Amino acid sequence: MAGSQNHNSATLATPAGGQGSVGDYLALLKPKVMSLVIFTAVVGLLAAPGQIHPWLGFMTILCIALGAGASGALNMWYDADIDAVMQRTAKRPVPAGVILPEEAFGFGLALAVASVLLLGLTVSIPAAALLAFTIFFYVVIYSMWLKRRTPQNIVIGGAAGAFPPMVAWTAVTGTVDAGSIALFLLIFMWTPPHFWALALFREGDYAKAGVPMLPNVAGRAETKKQILIYTLLLIPTVLAPVATGTGGTLYATAAALLTAKFLADAVALYRAGDVAAENAAAKRLFGFSVLWLFALFAAILVERLAGLPVLGAWF
Protein backbone atom coordinates (compact mmCIF):
# COMPACT_ATOMS: atom_id res chain seq x y z
CA MET A 1 0.00 0.00 0.00
CA ALA A 2 1.48 3.34 -1.03
CA GLY A 3 0.42 5.12 2.13
CA SER A 4 2.19 2.64 4.40
CA GLN A 5 5.51 3.30 2.69
CA ASN A 6 5.39 7.07 3.12
CA HIS A 7 3.78 8.64 6.15
CA ASN A 8 4.05 12.20 4.89
CA SER A 9 0.36 13.28 4.75
CA ALA A 10 0.99 15.53 1.74
CA THR A 11 1.86 12.50 -0.37
CA LEU A 12 -0.50 9.89 1.07
CA ALA A 13 -2.15 8.15 -1.83
CA THR A 14 -5.82 7.29 -1.39
CA PRO A 15 -8.58 6.07 -3.67
CA ALA A 16 -10.90 8.62 -5.21
CA GLY A 17 -14.11 9.06 -3.26
CA GLY A 18 -14.99 10.44 0.12
CA GLN A 19 -15.64 13.83 -1.50
CA GLY A 20 -19.28 14.24 -0.54
CA SER A 21 -20.29 16.75 2.10
CA VAL A 22 -23.06 16.22 4.65
CA GLY A 23 -25.28 18.35 2.38
CA ASP A 24 -24.53 16.07 -0.60
CA TYR A 25 -25.63 13.03 1.40
CA LEU A 26 -28.80 14.85 2.46
CA ALA A 27 -29.46 15.62 -1.24
CA LEU A 28 -29.31 11.84 -1.92
CA LEU A 29 -32.42 11.51 0.26
CA LYS A 30 -34.52 13.62 -2.18
CA PRO A 31 -35.74 16.01 0.54
CA LYS A 32 -38.64 17.44 -1.53
CA VAL A 33 -40.08 13.99 -2.21
CA MET A 34 -39.43 13.07 1.41
CA SER A 35 -41.42 16.07 2.66
CA LEU A 36 -44.51 14.95 0.67
CA VAL A 37 -44.03 11.38 1.93
CA ILE A 38 -43.86 12.62 5.54
CA PHE A 39 -46.96 14.74 5.09
CA THR A 40 -49.09 11.95 3.59
CA ALA A 41 -47.79 9.49 6.20
CA VAL A 42 -48.77 11.85 9.04
CA VAL A 43 -52.28 12.04 7.58
CA GLY A 44 -52.41 8.23 7.32
CA LEU A 45 -51.30 7.95 10.94
CA LEU A 46 -53.94 10.39 12.22
CA ALA A 47 -56.75 9.16 9.96
CA ALA A 48 -56.38 5.53 11.02
CA PRO A 49 -58.98 4.28 13.48
CA GLY A 50 -57.30 3.49 16.78
CA GLN A 51 -54.69 4.89 19.09
CA ILE A 52 -50.90 4.99 18.97
CA HIS A 53 -48.58 6.47 21.57
CA PRO A 54 -47.33 9.86 20.25
CA TRP A 55 -43.71 8.72 20.55
CA LEU A 56 -44.39 5.55 18.58
CA GLY A 57 -46.22 7.70 16.04
CA PHE A 58 -43.11 9.86 15.76
CA MET A 59 -40.95 6.75 15.33
CA THR A 60 -43.28 5.54 12.58
CA ILE A 61 -42.97 8.80 10.64
CA LEU A 62 -39.20 8.88 11.18
CA CYS A 63 -38.82 5.34 9.82
CA ILE A 64 -41.04 6.06 6.82
CA ALA A 65 -38.98 9.21 6.10
CA LEU A 66 -35.74 7.19 6.37
CA GLY A 67 -37.19 4.54 4.07
CA ALA A 68 -38.16 7.21 1.53
CA GLY A 69 -34.64 8.66 1.77
CA ALA A 70 -33.14 5.20 1.27
CA SER A 71 -35.29 4.71 -1.83
CA GLY A 72 -34.09 8.07 -3.18
CA ALA A 73 -30.41 7.24 -2.59
CA LEU A 74 -30.73 3.79 -4.21
CA ASN A 75 -32.61 5.35 -7.14
CA MET A 76 -29.80 7.90 -7.61
CA TRP A 77 -27.23 5.09 -7.50
CA TYR A 78 -29.02 3.07 -10.18
CA ASP A 79 -30.07 5.99 -12.38
CA ALA A 80 -26.79 7.95 -12.30
CA ASP A 81 -26.26 7.38 -16.04
CA ILE A 82 -29.61 8.84 -17.11
CA ASP A 83 -29.54 11.53 -14.41
CA ALA A 84 -26.29 12.79 -15.96
CA VAL A 85 -27.91 13.56 -19.33
CA MET A 86 -31.11 15.12 -17.99
CA GLN A 87 -31.02 18.84 -17.24
CA ARG A 88 -33.36 18.47 -14.24
CA THR A 89 -31.13 15.85 -12.55
CA ALA A 90 -27.59 16.50 -13.83
CA LYS A 91 -26.57 18.34 -10.66
CA ARG A 92 -27.48 15.46 -8.34
CA PRO A 93 -24.48 14.33 -6.24
CA VAL A 94 -23.71 11.10 -8.16
CA PRO A 95 -23.80 12.46 -11.74
CA ALA A 96 -22.02 15.60 -10.48
CA GLY A 97 -19.19 13.31 -9.30
CA VAL A 98 -19.11 14.34 -5.64
CA ILE A 99 -20.45 11.01 -4.40
CA LEU A 100 -19.37 7.71 -5.98
CA PRO A 101 -22.15 5.32 -7.11
CA GLU A 102 -20.94 2.69 -4.63
CA GLU A 103 -21.05 5.26 -1.82
CA ALA A 104 -24.67 6.11 -2.72
CA PHE A 105 -25.49 2.39 -2.87
CA GLY A 106 -23.98 1.68 0.55
CA PHE A 107 -25.65 4.72 2.08
CA GLY A 108 -29.05 3.83 0.61
CA LEU A 109 -28.84 0.15 1.53
CA ALA A 110 -27.79 0.92 5.11
CA LEU A 111 -30.66 3.39 5.48
CA ALA A 112 -33.16 0.93 4.00
CA VAL A 113 -32.16 -1.85 6.39
CA ALA A 114 -32.06 0.56 9.35
CA SER A 115 -35.50 2.05 8.62
CA VAL A 116 -37.20 -1.36 8.31
CA LEU A 117 -35.45 -2.83 11.38
CA LEU A 118 -36.17 0.26 13.47
CA LEU A 119 -39.87 0.26 12.55
CA GLY A 120 -40.21 -3.49 13.13
CA LEU A 121 -38.37 -3.50 16.45
CA THR A 122 -39.97 -0.40 17.94
CA VAL A 123 -43.48 -0.11 16.48
CA SER A 124 -45.03 -2.79 14.27
CA ILE A 125 -43.81 -5.75 12.26
CA PRO A 126 -46.66 -5.60 9.66
CA ALA A 127 -45.87 -1.90 9.07
CA ALA A 128 -42.14 -2.71 8.77
CA ALA A 129 -42.92 -5.46 6.24
CA LEU A 130 -44.99 -3.00 4.20
CA LEU A 131 -42.18 -0.41 4.38
CA ALA A 132 -39.69 -3.03 3.15
CA PHE A 133 -42.03 -3.86 0.26
CA THR A 134 -42.38 -0.14 -0.54
CA ILE A 135 -38.60 0.32 -0.80
CA PHE A 136 -38.31 -2.89 -2.87
CA PHE A 137 -41.12 -1.73 -5.16
CA TYR A 138 -39.57 1.69 -5.79
CA VAL A 139 -36.00 0.50 -6.28
CA VAL A 140 -36.40 -2.87 -7.99
CA ILE A 141 -39.85 -2.85 -9.63
CA TYR A 142 -39.90 0.83 -10.67
CA SER A 143 -36.27 2.03 -10.98
CA MET A 144 -34.60 -1.19 -12.19
CA TRP A 145 -37.38 -2.89 -14.10
CA LEU A 146 -40.14 -0.60 -15.36
CA LYS A 147 -38.59 2.85 -15.77
CA ARG A 148 -36.41 2.07 -18.80
CA ARG A 149 -38.71 -0.52 -20.38
CA THR A 150 -42.26 0.77 -20.66
CA PRO A 151 -44.10 4.08 -21.00
CA GLN A 152 -46.49 2.68 -18.37
CA ASN A 153 -43.59 2.97 -15.85
CA ILE A 154 -45.34 5.77 -13.96
CA VAL A 155 -48.72 4.04 -13.84
CA ILE A 156 -47.40 0.96 -12.01
CA GLY A 157 -44.44 2.67 -10.31
CA GLY A 158 -46.80 5.24 -8.82
CA ALA A 159 -47.73 2.65 -6.23
CA ALA A 160 -44.37 3.19 -4.51
CA GLY A 161 -45.28 6.79 -3.69
CA ALA A 162 -48.77 5.74 -2.61
CA PHE A 163 -47.70 3.29 0.10
CA PRO A 164 -46.44 5.69 2.85
CA PRO A 165 -49.89 6.63 4.29
CA MET A 166 -50.77 2.93 4.20
CA VAL A 167 -47.59 2.06 6.14
CA ALA A 168 -48.46 4.67 8.79
CA TRP A 169 -52.07 3.44 8.93
CA THR A 170 -50.84 -0.13 9.40
CA ALA A 171 -48.59 1.01 12.27
CA VAL A 172 -51.78 2.06 14.10
CA THR A 173 -54.19 -0.73 13.15
CA GLY A 174 -51.80 -3.62 12.45
CA THR A 175 -53.61 -4.34 9.21
CA VAL A 176 -54.37 -3.04 5.70
CA ASP A 177 -58.03 -2.11 5.40
CA ALA A 178 -60.38 -0.15 3.13
CA GLY A 179 -59.57 3.27 4.62
CA SER A 180 -55.84 2.89 3.95
CA ILE A 181 -56.55 1.59 0.44
CA ALA A 182 -58.61 4.74 -0.22
CA LEU A 183 -55.63 6.96 0.70
CA PHE A 184 -53.36 4.73 -1.41
CA LEU A 185 -55.67 5.14 -4.40
CA LEU A 186 -55.66 8.94 -4.12
CA ILE A 187 -51.89 9.07 -4.68
CA PHE A 188 -51.80 6.12 -7.08
CA MET A 189 -54.35 7.60 -9.49
CA TRP A 190 -52.87 11.10 -9.15
CA THR A 191 -49.37 10.01 -10.19
CA PRO A 192 -49.90 9.42 -13.97
CA PRO A 193 -51.45 12.81 -14.86
CA HIS A 194 -48.93 14.54 -12.56
CA PHE A 195 -45.83 12.96 -14.12
CA TRP A 196 -47.13 12.93 -17.70
CA ALA A 197 -47.72 16.68 -17.42
CA LEU A 198 -44.08 17.01 -16.30
CA ALA A 199 -42.98 14.72 -19.13
CA LEU A 200 -44.80 16.89 -21.68
CA PHE A 201 -42.83 20.04 -20.93
CA ARG A 202 -39.63 18.06 -20.20
CA GLU A 203 -40.04 15.74 -23.21
CA GLY A 204 -36.57 16.50 -24.62
CA ASP A 205 -34.91 15.58 -21.34
CA TYR A 206 -36.51 12.12 -21.17
CA ALA A 207 -35.91 11.45 -24.88
CA LYS A 208 -32.22 12.38 -24.52
CA ALA A 209 -31.89 9.98 -21.58
CA GLY A 210 -33.70 7.19 -23.46
CA VAL A 211 -36.43 6.90 -20.80
CA PRO A 212 -39.64 5.75 -22.52
CA MET A 213 -42.05 8.32 -21.13
CA LEU A 214 -45.42 8.52 -22.83
CA PRO A 215 -44.80 11.76 -24.86
CA ASN A 216 -41.64 10.46 -26.54
CA VAL A 217 -43.09 6.96 -27.19
CA ALA A 218 -46.79 7.48 -27.97
CA GLY A 219 -46.68 11.17 -28.90
CA ARG A 220 -48.00 14.35 -27.33
CA ALA A 221 -51.60 13.91 -28.50
CA GLU A 222 -51.87 10.44 -26.94
CA THR A 223 -50.29 11.76 -23.72
CA LYS A 224 -52.86 14.56 -23.50
CA LYS A 225 -55.64 12.00 -24.02
CA GLN A 226 -54.24 9.69 -21.32
CA ILE A 227 -53.91 12.62 -18.89
CA LEU A 228 -57.59 13.44 -19.48
CA ILE A 229 -58.66 9.80 -19.01
CA TYR A 230 -56.71 9.45 -15.75
CA THR A 231 -58.09 12.79 -14.53
CA LEU A 232 -61.62 11.48 -15.17
CA LEU A 233 -60.70 8.36 -13.19
CA LEU A 234 -59.79 10.67 -10.29
CA ILE A 235 -63.50 11.49 -9.88
CA PRO A 236 -64.53 8.10 -8.47
CA THR A 237 -61.17 7.87 -6.71
CA VAL A 238 -61.72 11.01 -4.62
CA LEU A 239 -65.00 9.50 -3.39
CA ALA A 240 -63.18 6.52 -1.89
CA PRO A 241 -62.13 8.25 1.39
CA VAL A 242 -65.76 9.39 1.85
CA ALA A 243 -67.08 5.91 1.09
CA THR A 244 -64.74 4.31 3.62
CA GLY A 245 -65.50 6.85 6.35
CA THR A 246 -62.05 8.46 6.22
CA GLY A 247 -63.11 11.87 4.87
CA GLY A 248 -65.83 14.20 6.11
CA THR A 249 -67.73 17.22 4.80
CA LEU A 250 -64.61 19.42 4.58
CA TYR A 251 -62.80 16.74 2.59
CA ALA A 252 -65.81 16.13 0.32
CA THR A 253 -66.16 19.86 -0.42
CA ALA A 254 -62.45 20.30 -1.09
CA ALA A 255 -62.41 17.16 -3.27
CA ALA A 256 -65.37 18.38 -5.39
CA LEU A 257 -63.93 21.87 -5.98
CA LEU A 258 -60.31 20.86 -6.52
CA THR A 259 -61.09 17.91 -8.76
CA ALA A 260 -63.34 20.14 -10.89
CA LYS A 261 -60.38 22.53 -11.33
CA PHE A 262 -58.03 19.57 -12.04
CA LEU A 263 -60.43 18.37 -14.73
CA ALA A 264 -60.75 21.88 -16.22
CA ASP A 265 -56.93 22.11 -16.46
CA ALA A 266 -56.77 18.64 -18.08
CA VAL A 267 -59.41 19.65 -20.63
CA ALA A 268 -57.51 22.89 -21.35
CA LEU A 269 -54.35 20.84 -21.93
CA TYR A 270 -56.24 18.41 -24.18
CA ARG A 271 -57.52 21.31 -26.29
CA ALA A 272 -54.17 23.16 -26.46
CA GLY A 273 -53.33 23.62 -30.13
CA ASP A 274 -49.57 24.08 -30.40
CA VAL A 275 -46.49 23.02 -28.45
CA ALA A 276 -46.09 26.34 -26.64
CA ALA A 277 -49.72 26.29 -25.49
CA GLU A 278 -49.38 22.62 -24.52
CA ASN A 279 -46.27 23.31 -22.45
CA ALA A 280 -47.94 26.23 -20.68
CA ALA A 281 -51.06 24.16 -19.95
CA ALA A 282 -48.94 21.18 -18.84
CA LYS A 283 -46.95 23.38 -16.43
CA ARG A 284 -50.20 24.76 -15.02
CA LEU A 285 -51.63 21.25 -14.58
CA PHE A 286 -48.38 19.97 -13.02
CA GLY A 287 -48.30 22.82 -10.49
CA PHE A 288 -51.99 22.45 -9.63
CA SER A 289 -51.71 18.68 -9.25
CA VAL A 290 -49.24 19.17 -6.38
CA LEU A 291 -51.67 21.57 -4.69
CA TRP A 292 -54.56 19.13 -5.30
CA LEU A 293 -52.86 16.25 -3.50
CA PHE A 294 -51.60 18.44 -0.68
CA ALA A 295 -55.01 20.07 -0.12
CA LEU A 296 -56.97 16.81 -0.06
CA PHE A 297 -54.65 15.26 2.52
CA ALA A 298 -54.63 18.55 4.44
CA ALA A 299 -58.46 18.48 4.54
CA ILE A 300 -58.38 15.04 6.18
CA LEU A 301 -55.68 16.25 8.57
CA VAL A 302 -57.73 19.31 9.59
CA GLU A 303 -60.81 17.16 10.11
CA ARG A 304 -58.88 14.86 12.43
CA LEU A 305 -57.11 17.64 14.35
CA ALA A 306 -60.36 19.61 14.75
CA GLY A 307 -62.32 16.49 15.66
CA LEU A 308 -64.80 17.03 12.82
CA PRO A 309 -67.12 14.09 12.12
CA VAL A 310 -66.67 11.91 9.04
CA LEU A 311 -69.67 11.17 6.86
CA GLY A 312 -69.84 7.50 7.76
CA ALA A 313 -68.75 4.51 5.73
CA TRP A 314 -71.02 3.45 2.89
CA PHE A 315 -70.44 -0.22 3.62
Next chain:
Amino acid sequence: MTRPLEPFSPEDMARRRRRNIALAVVLLGLVGLFFITTIVRLGGNVAGGGAP
Protein backbone atom coordinates in the same frame (compact mmCIF):
# COMPACT_ATOMS: atom_id res chain seq x y z
CA MET B 1 -11.03 -1.73 -12.10
CA THR B 2 -8.68 0.54 -10.12
CA ARG B 3 -9.35 4.21 -9.57
CA PRO B 4 -6.63 6.85 -9.86
CA LEU B 5 -4.87 7.52 -6.57
CA GLU B 6 -5.12 11.08 -5.29
CA PRO B 7 -3.97 12.66 -2.02
CA PHE B 8 -6.59 14.05 0.35
CA SER B 9 -6.63 17.83 0.28
CA PRO B 10 -7.26 19.93 3.42
CA GLU B 11 -10.81 20.49 2.07
CA ASP B 12 -11.32 16.72 1.77
CA MET B 13 -10.17 16.27 5.36
CA ALA B 14 -12.52 19.05 6.55
CA ARG B 15 -15.47 17.40 4.74
CA ARG B 16 -14.53 14.04 6.23
CA ARG B 17 -14.43 15.59 9.71
CA ARG B 18 -17.90 17.13 9.24
CA ARG B 19 -19.25 13.78 8.00
CA ASN B 20 -17.79 12.04 11.05
CA ILE B 21 -19.39 14.58 13.38
CA ALA B 22 -22.75 14.16 11.60
CA LEU B 23 -22.43 10.37 11.94
CA ALA B 24 -21.64 10.71 15.65
CA VAL B 25 -24.74 12.88 16.12
CA VAL B 26 -26.86 10.30 14.26
CA LEU B 27 -25.52 7.44 16.40
CA LEU B 28 -26.10 9.37 19.63
CA GLY B 29 -29.61 10.20 18.40
CA LEU B 30 -30.20 6.49 17.76
CA VAL B 31 -29.18 5.69 21.34
CA GLY B 32 -31.68 8.31 22.55
CA LEU B 33 -34.44 6.91 20.27
CA PHE B 34 -33.95 3.38 21.60
CA PHE B 35 -33.84 4.62 25.20
CA ILE B 36 -37.08 6.62 24.95
CA THR B 37 -38.83 3.86 22.98
CA THR B 38 -37.83 1.32 25.65
CA ILE B 39 -39.25 3.56 28.39
CA VAL B 40 -42.48 4.15 26.39
CA ARG B 41 -43.06 0.47 25.63
CA LEU B 42 -42.02 -0.63 29.12
CA GLY B 43 -44.32 1.99 30.66
CA GLY B 44 -47.23 0.83 28.50
CA ASN B 45 -46.68 -2.81 29.41
CA VAL B 46 -46.36 -2.05 33.15
CA ALA B 47 -49.53 0.06 33.06
CA GLY B 48 -51.28 -2.74 31.17
CA GLY B 49 -50.36 -5.30 33.82
CA GLY B 50 -47.38 -6.80 31.97
CA ALA B 51 -47.12 -10.29 30.51
CA PRO B 52 -49.21 -13.01 32.22
